[in-house]
Amino acid sequence: MFQSFDSHATPDQGPPRLAALRGVVQRDGLAGFIVPRADAHQGEYVAARDERLQWLTGFTGSAGFAVILRNVAGVFIDGRYRVQVKAQVDLGQFTPVPWPEVKAGDWIKAHLGAGEVGFDPWLHSADEIATLRAVLEPAGIGLRATRNLVDTIWPDQPPAPCGLAFAHPDALAGFSSADKRARLAEGLRGAGQRAAVLTLPDSICWLLNIRGADVPKNPVLQGFAILHDDGRVTLFTDPAKLDDQVRAHLGPEVSLRPPAAFVPALRTLSGPVRVDRASAPLAVSDELTDAGIAVVWGDDPCRLPKARKTAAEIEGMRAAHLRDGAAMVEFLAWLDRQPPDTLTEIDVVTALEGFRRATNALHDISFDTICGAGPNGAIMHYRVTRETNRAVQNNELLLVDSGAQYRDGTTDITRTVAVGDPGDEARMCYTRVLQGMIAISRARFPKGLAGRDLDPLARFPLWVAGQDFDHGTGHGVGAFLSVHEGPQRLSRLSEVPLDPGMILSNEPGYYREGAFGIRLENLIVVQVAESLGDNRAQYSFETLTFVPLDRRLIVMAMLSADERIWLDGYHAEVLAKIGPRVSGTVLDWLTAACAPL
Missing domain, CATH: 3.90.230.10 (Creatinase/methionine aminopeptidase superfamily)
Incomplete structure (x- = not known):
């Protein structure tokens, strides 16, 4: 908790880590790999385990991504970080790219003649990948969903966070979780949708009137949830995060399951299932589609009520x-x-x-x-x-x-x-x-x-x-x-x-x-x-x-x-x-x- 003044990755650590990643990319038959600053929950703030971009490049900003190709490694940063990035990465190995002025697809086309670029489908939204494919596929460049290649070369990667959750009082929230769930479920029924998948930690915490300690400085619980059209919720998170008080607060209409049960649960849903194309990991909609379950694109239903x-x-x-x-x-x-x-x-x-x-x-x-x-x-x-x-x-x-x-x-x-x-x-x-x-x-x-x-x-x-x-x-x-x-x-x-x-x-x-x-x-x-x-x-x-x-x-x-x-x-x-x-x-x-x- 609170602020640390220790530095993390330094510019001199970047070159050997980059070389190791390129070795794995080549062994997997890929021409490149995309490293976003993202986790499976697609939130802006990530736990130490998910700081892959920082570990690889040294860049500590809260937004950006890297595209690692055979002969060039671009670090895409917006206007907030164009001074900072030059001090944090090895400029002999990593090339800062002004984003969004330069789009990833256009940059890849300019630096790669052909081949496949790998990506982790849990770290990118459907929107992101569709946008990239629309630019790259006509140029003969493919995108391949794969394991996370950074994880294979990160020997001391921190464990997944396991902060203890706690109840957020209804008096401070303004509505009980039951009220919120009933209101959103009514919206699902009105749209003819049987369920909605929630992947953003703050949406889940808002809906259930809980807070957590999984991400520094942000009181959120990491996990996934499925909101059913009858107001029930299935919450997928490490059970060690939930003590008896929180379990009692959540009540019988919130079922608790471990994270490993999330994908199997997706594959047993009845459709149509609402998925936020802009924030949910691509893997979510892919799993549903592979199981023959109808996917309906729609905003995270907590998004506007929370705002x-x-x-x-x-x-x-x-x-x-x-x-x-x-x-x-x-x-x-x-x-x-x-x-x-x-x-x-x-x-x-x-x-x-x-x-x-x-x-x-x-x-x-x-x-x-x-x-x-x-x-x-x-x-x-x-x-x-x-x-x-x-x-x-x-x-x-x-x-x-x-x-x-x-x-x-x-x-x-x-x-x-x-x-x-x-x-x-x-x-x-x-x-x-x-x-x-x-x-x-x-x-x-x-x-x-x-x-x-x-x-x-x-x-x-x-x-x-x-x-x-x-x-x-x-x-x-x-x-x-x-x-x-x-x-x-x-x-x-x-x-x-x-x-x-x-x-x-x-x-x-x-x-x-x-x-x-x-x-x-x-x-x-x-x-x-x-x-x-x-x-x-x-x-x-x-x-x-x-x-x-x-x-x-x-x-x-x-x-x-x-x-x-x-x-x-x-x-x-x-x-x-x-x-x-x-x-x-x-x-x-x-x-x-x-x-x-």
Whole structure:
């Protein structure tokens, strides 16, 4: 639990591991092998056993994949990781590939004349493989489902996780598991479907009102489940994870089976069976089809109900954010008292975790804290290790992106602060990022719009200065679940309509490689907007995060009157909500930090 600063695979380990994998690829008669950062549950977060991409290449990012061919090994990374990957892999052996600008199928065609590329069907969705086949097969390149070849060369691969599960109270969930199962089963019956296969751990935990300890920083239980059209659920997971209390909580309508029973159970179902083409492993639909069972493609039935938080979940998130906001204010006040050049990034991360622990309510942090001083702030998902630990120096920016898991909610917040005087250029960039965050916070928009429709609001102040950032403006957030939760996002790629109850991050940024990074992040929840004008159905956002923004970095002349009004109003609310939770010199610091512009 909590944060470790030890490094994992290093660039020098990559070449011998790559050579070993190529040996197995050749012996199996393949021309290549695909190594995703994924597990059989297709979630973003994976256990140590499933960190195959990291073990092979050294790359520690939360998204990406590698394609290993005979003469070239591509590591596909999105805009968040293009600086990071260059420091983590052996660039003489691995070639960073900008993704999704360069598609895997096109890249394979360009580097492979003919042959078969292997893949593990438990680590790829049906959508992924269908997309690849459509590009490769006309070029005479095949895809072959095979065993996992990385596992055959990983001698000390960690065991499968076996964290103990625990009940999540109905009072915090807003509905009992029986209520949720009955509602989803009704939907299956209405669609003429006999069952739905659930493979995402957070969906299973949400449906059954349980939490687990199988994945670092995310309170989820790994397993598979089958939801039947009468509301019964069969849960396939290691029985050692379930004590008597959890078994009693699950009740008689949830049958418990070991993981090895999952495939045989699939083959005995009556169809049609609903499978999520985008998230379920290809192996699931293949097993059903091989057994002659009709497969119906459809979204994971938990996906949208989980995203639309209940009133109880939203109230829990509000409480968690006030508690966390006070810890953050204690931390920022402490940080301001430290003389320049006396702290390292690890010192900062350790101190922040200490303030959260002092709440006596911390379950875990919600992800490894990103703490980038000076140029390290430009590495969007930088994770400090003992080898990379940098001193926080005078006259630079410090970016701290962190979060916490509490039993009543999940937090995620980023603040960028001044250490000394970082200069006018840094202040102007900071102000543009702030303007983008304010634009999202103030947004009022018609019902039916998606994240792609709002994403430009956060970028416009940067665009007019010829600047931008290479990540989405925001991601969905779970309620004491995964800190990254779909399907909603604030992103030019997201077509999912935003609905009341959906919680998102609002986190524009700006990054100048080798110099500094800036990101500001609050969590927001979609709400029905009060009636105005001709009473069209419109939504707006409620802000959940209450922590001051660094006034020393704001160029006041760049802000509009409306932006100043919003910022003064936000800071007044911070002081009113967080002030009673701190005292003494911290309250003095907070009062000054929240003073009107």
